[in-house]
Each structure stands twice: as C-alpha cells, then as structure tokens.
Amino acid sequence: MKETIGFPRALLYYYYYPAWRSFFESLGQTCQVSGKTTKAVIDSGIRVTVDEACLPVKAFHGHVLSLSGACDRVFVPRLVSVEKKAYICPKLMGLPDMVRHNCKGIRQIIDPCIDMSRNSRAYIKELYATGRLFTRNPLKISVARRKAKQAYEVFVRLLQAGLTPIDAMAKQDFHLLQYFRDSGTSCNTLSRHDEDVRSPIIGVLGHPYILYDSFLGMNVLDRLHLMGAKVVTMDMLQPAVVEQAAAKSQKRVFWTIGRRLLGAGYYFLMPGTVDGCLQMSAFACGPDSFIGELLQQESARSKQKVPFMTIIVDEHTGEAGVLTRLEAFMDIVERSMLR
Ligand code: SF4
Known part of the structure; x- marks a missing residue:
C-alpha cells in the first residue's frame, strides 16, 4: 500500500534527504518534507523537550510535530556512525527515543539504526528491514538501495562543485547532467x-x-x-x-x-x-x-x-x-x- 513518509526538515536532512527520498520513492512511497523552520516550529519543539537540549534538537521536535496528521509515518533514523571509527553526536543516536517520548501524537516512526563504524552488513540489514515495511520483494529493495546510493553520490558531487545542500537538492531535480556539462568541474580546492x-x-x-x-x-x-x-x-x-x-x-x-x-x-x-x-x-x-x-x-x-x-x-x-x-x-x- 502506498504511504506518505514524513521527513522533518532538520538535523541531517540537509545531508541525507536525497538518498532517503530516492530509497522510499523507489519503493513506491510518497515523501513529505515538513515546512521551513519558523518561530512557531521552534516554540512547539521547546515545549516538549528538556531545557538542556541543543537548539537543532528542539527544532527537530518542532518539525516532527508539524508533520502530525500530514503523513502515515515519520522517518527518524538512529544515526550512530556514517563511517569507520567515527561517530555522530549522541543526541542523534537517541533521537527516535526522544521523539517517541516527547511527541505523543506521532503515530508511527521509521527508525533504522545507521551504524557503519564496524562493517556495512548491519547497515544493509537495517535497510532491508526498512524496505520490508513496504515490499516483500528483496530485488525491489536492492534496486532502491542502489538508487539511493547513486542519488547520494550525485548530491555530494554537487556540494563539492560549490552548491549549498538546498541548491543541490533543487538541482538534483532539474537538468543535472546539463549542470555538470556547463560547469565542467566537480571540485574546488x-x-x-x-x-x-x-x-x-x-x-x-x-x-x-x-x-x-x-x-x-x-x-x-x-x-x-x-x-x-x-x-x-x-x-x-x-x-x-x-x-x-x-x-x-x-x-x-x-x-x-x-x-x-x-x-x-x-x-x-x-x-x-x-x-x-x-x-x-x-x-x-x-x-x-x-x-x-x-x-x-x-x-x-x-x-x-x-x-x-x-x-x-x-x-x-x-x-x-x-x-x-x-x-x-x-x-x-x-x-x-x-x-
Ligand atoms: S552536534 Fe549534537 S549537540 Fe551539537 S548541535 Fe548537533 S545535535 Fe546538537
């Protein structure tokens, strides 16, 4: 069944949304991103989080709340590590737990654990488990995974060509090949x-x-x-x-x-x-x-x-x-x- 997956426009959305979107869209799902951050979004996040939380985490909660009623599930990954021997901030590791505890009205959360610190097998298992929420066909999940990887690689190329993530996401939708043909470069020391x-x-x-x-x-x-x-x-x-x-x-x-x-x-x-x-x-x-x-x-x-x-x-x-x-x-x- 086709579902709408909500993506809070906060935290590592700015790095990984192109890959996540590609993954879920390849599985036939619709992606819904929360609106831009506003004072009302921040205020609603502040109301449900502890004082000690940093501003971006408070904003994330506000974005999750703003998606309430607009989607079937909200994507809140548990980001532990995205490379070997290095980690993401602990506040992002505990994000699904914080959201579950603080945002009572949110019905369902998709929270794969992304941990690439040791080997990629656990991470791939998590991707397949996430894919199985929407299909029993492992081939479809494999294609979605490959497309997500390609989308991410193109996105990184755009960043290194001098675009901000916002511009790169917009470019990914339009005339991408033309962009690379015109700019003729992918790096900028x-x-x-x-x-x-x-x-x-x-x-x-x-x-x-x-x-x-x-x-x-x-x-x-x-x-x-x-x-x-x-x-x-x-x-x-x-x-x-x-x-x-x-x-x-x-x-x-x-x-x-x-x-x-x-x-x-x-x-x-x-x-x-x-x-x-x-x-x-x-x-x-x-x-x-x-x-x-x-x-x-x-x-x-x-x-x-x-x-x-x-x-x-x-x-x-x-x-x-x-x-x-x-x-x-x-x-x-x-x-x-x-x-
Ligand atoms: S690194 Fe952690 S504590 Fe710092 S702003 Fe990001 S989430 Fe907050």
Missing part, C-alpha cells in the same frame, strides 16, 4: 587568485542544520553574499583537503562532523586560503564548544592572522545583533585585506 580577487572570501563553519536553515542560521550565508563576500562552506571543500588539515590535531576527533569542522577550520585559518573565517555554533552543543576553542587557539597561534569570529545561536538570538556583529566582522576582514 580554494584559490584566492581564481577570480574576483576584490571580493572577500569568507570560510563559514557550522553544522548543516544551522548553516542551511535560514531561521536557525539567521540567513548568515545570504547576508554575507549581500555584503559582497564570496562564501565557502566546509561541504564545498574536497574531503581529502579537510582530512589533511584535521590531521594537525594532536588527537583524532572521533565525531564525524566535528572532525570535518575542525579540518575545514584549520584549512580556512591557513594564511592565503580565505580572508575571514566565521563559525556558527549552537548553544548547548558539546562538540562545538571544544572545536570552537581549538580554532580560537589556532587563530591566536597564527602569525599572519585570518580574522576569526564565532556566533552562537539559541532560541533567543535576535537578527539585529547578528547583523551588527557580521558588519563589524566584515569591516575587520576588509581592513586586514589592505595590509
């Missing part, structure tokens, strides 16, 4: 000498669910564009560049996104890569608190300083305050470019 040398290049760090959510991220990417800056996020860098820079850390960071943030941050703070580095962080985020500290230390150590600023967002952050800080930051960047 940064070079300040490429083009547009007068525009400041700002490296922006942050979890995807903050940066690309215009409400949580206070539209920072658009604001920087409007201020004349060229923006580069960690997702636009080649993984090898990020890994190489992250290896500078004395101890390997075992959080997947934390390690990427640190690597991209170290790379952005190298003189000659970008003109300024901005970190967007969530209040009450454990991994961000020490990544931010390590980057502050790196910035302080560097002789040829790249301007570096951290903005911490929570449910009380106002746009006016963020705008003032951004303007001051861009003034510093422009002055440092004159040196």
